[in-house]
Amino acid sequence: MKDAGFIFGSYIVTLGAISMFAFLTLRRAKKSSQLATDKDKTWL
Numbered sequence: 001m002k003d004a005g006f007i008f009g010s011y012i013v014t015l016g017a018i019s020m021f022a023f024l025t026l027r028r029a030k031k032s033s034q035l036a037t038d039k040d041k042t043w044l
Contacts (some may be wrong), residue, residue: 026038
């Protein structure tokens with residue numbers, strides 16, 4: 001149990017980095033989708 005702080009800290013840093021990456025990716029995707037014309041929006 002000596003290393004529990006390091007292990008939990010590593011999990012927190014890893015999950016925080018993944019969450020930040022997902023947030024920034026979704027924000028950039030939203031901005032990009034607003035720049036696309038309706039003709040180019042094949043996902044609708």
